Amino acid sequence: MPEFAHLLQGYKRFRSDGYIKQKGRYDELANEGQAPPVMVISCCDSRVDPATIFDTVPGQVFALRNVANLVPPYETGGGRHGASAAIEFGVTGLNVRHIVVLGHGKCGGISAALTGGDLGEPGPSFIDDWMSIIDEARDAVVASCCEDPQRALEMESVKVSIANLRTFPFIAERERAGQIKLHGAWFAIAEGRLHVLDEATGRFEPQE
Numbered sequence: 001m002p003e004f005a006h007l008l009q010g011y012k013r014f015r016s017d018g019y020i021k022q023k024g025r026y027d028e029l030a031n032e033g034q035a036p037p038v039m040v041i042s043c044c045d046s047r048v049d050p051a052t053i054f055d056t057v058p059g060q061v062f063a064l065r066n067v068a069n070l071v072p073p074y075e076t077g078g079g080r081h082g083a084s085a086a087i088e089f090g091v092t093g094l095n096v097r098h099i100v101v102l103g104h105g106k107c108g109g110i111s112a113a114l115t116g117g118d119l120g121e122p123g124p125s126f127i128d129d130w131m132s133i134i135d136e137a138r139d140a141v142v143a144s145c146c147e148d149p150q151r152a153l154e155m156e157s158v159k160v161s162i163a164n165l166r167t168f169p170f171i172a173e174r175e176r177a178g179q180i181k182l183h184g185a186w187f188a189i190a191e192g193r194l195h196v197l198d199e200a201t202g203r204f205e206p207q208e
């Protein structure tokens with residue numbers, strides 16, 4: 001199984017090249033701490049790496065990745081809210097000025113939401129529980145859409161996540177005060193093209 005060895009080879013290249021080139025930046029980040037201006041919420045999908053798509057450097061983006069780039073609604077009950085903890089830290093700890101919810105094409109999580117997502121494992125499914133965040137959006141898409149329900153739900157779920165971000169009091173407050181801006185985007189894997197949500201029209205506009 002050579003896969004981990006490949007990672008270590010990559011690490012060696014990083015040490016002898018990328019790290020050397022950015023040593024000053026790493027020193028500064030270590031000494032002064034991070035102050036990323038942007039938080040990106042994207043999928044775990046191996047094809048959708050925000051640092052690659054936005055060509056960023058260390059220290060620039062505070063990243064949260066989870067199945068289907070979802071934001072749960074603000075909930076204070078029990079449970080270990082990993083996504084909400086990252087959002088809380090990004091907003092109240094790091095004071096990010098932008099949050100980008102980045103959806104993508106061919107999303108396995110979205111596909112699971114549309115098909116029932118049965119992976120054949122016995123017992124409760126963490127994926128099903130998690131994807132229930134977009135149950136309503138899925139039902140609406142299934143009822144009303146269209147030749148490509150997968151893409152429609154990928155884009156709709158970005159809007160749901162943005163709406164859910166606004167249920168967090170500390171985000172709603174900062175948005176009202178003009179201290180934070182929320183953005184939606186969708187990445188087409190096959191073309192390597194980003195589409196950015198225009199909230200006024202609800203459309204995702206392809207970028208050059």
Ligand SMILES: [Zn+2]
Pocket residue numbers: 043044045067068069104106107108109110
């Ligand atoms: Zn995905």
